[in-house]
Amino acid sequence: MFDFKNAKKRVDEAIDPTYMLYSEVFSNLSKNNVYIKPENLQKTGSFKLRGAYNKISKLDEASKSVGIVTASAGNHAQGVAYSANHQGIKAIVCMPETTPMIKVEGTLKYGAEVDLHGQTFDETNTYAQNLAKEKGYTFIPPYDDEDVIEGQGTIALEILEKFKEADYILVPIGGGGLISGIAKAAKEIKPEIKIVGVEPANAASMQAAIKNDGPVTLASADTIADGTAVARVGDITYKICKEYVDEYISVTEEEIMVALTTLMEKHKLVAEPSGALSLAASKKLDCEGKNVVCVISGGNIDMSFISQLIHKGLYEDGRIARFTVELVNAPGKLRDLLDIIAYTKANIISVVHDSLASASRYKNIQVELTLETNGKDHIRKIEDLLTEKGYSVH
Incomplete structure (x- = not known):
């Protein structure tokens, strides 16, 4: 028997309420009204408290x-x-x-x-x-426990006390404790609300359980979203999700990285990869004009890992591009190439030009360009222009 109201009274002794933020950028991407529930700002840095x-x-x-x-x-x-x-x-x-x-x-x-x-x-x-x-x-179990699930459900109470108009709540799934609590608590307050579970495509253990009619152990759960890299969901959490969760969305590693970098750049909020799953899924909803709450489950991430993820995210978003161009090994040819790059308005991050590393019988050389670009359309225009000028581009 779950008693979310009394759980909230207990939990309120220790936690900080996390107030929702409207996200213009994710709203535009999803064509819905997207709000962020930032549990990454919670004490200890996550909802687990x-x-x-x-x-x-x-x-x-x-x-x-x-x-x-x-x-x-x-x-x-x-x-x-x-x-x-x-x-x-x-x-x-x-x-x-x-x-x-x-x-x-x-x-x-x-x-x-x-x-x-x-x-x-x-x-x-x-x-x-x-x-x-x-x-x-x-x-103390991490997720497959009724008292733990009850505590996680207090997030739904906070959401619906302040925002009764919420139509959807998007929740990351690892072992299932967070979404079980939110789904059950939210449906008690507002039965018509839609609860959407989000998993990495490489670790979709809850979706596997739903298809199998019971928890199964995945062969692997290899994802950058390590907080949700759970090969087998809980027995209790599976039963609750089967009854109360309306939909599941899988997101790729690339989509997670892009959501993470967008959150950092546009909202100045640091999340761990698993925390950004809900935002990555928000643009995949099959609806428009709805009020959507995305739970950011946590923000505990190593600084060195942040650097790697931002770099990869910028590549995936078309903000950084790397070209290898074959040049005739003759004076002035590199200058001609760089003049074309300047014309495209791309910013050069680095140029690797080694005339000793010949490409073809010492006549041609390989030049590697790393550029700051304005998206994938910009990258295609650069590639098309270089090809039009007779360069062999990779």
């Missing part, structure tokens, strides 16, 4: 006095650590030995004890559950 805090708050005093344990290498770890510290409970967070130190330190700063064990999450998770049995700790 809500479910963890609700679960831990509902433990009896005997369980609290012994302590809790969980397994996670990401947002759930920090949510559990913060919640336990806020309530004065001992917490042990088990993480794979391969976990980046920035995530370990992020968990330690909230007062939890970190136990590094195992090379994979499955090994770590088994270890944590065995530790719970041996020591009498309460194990």
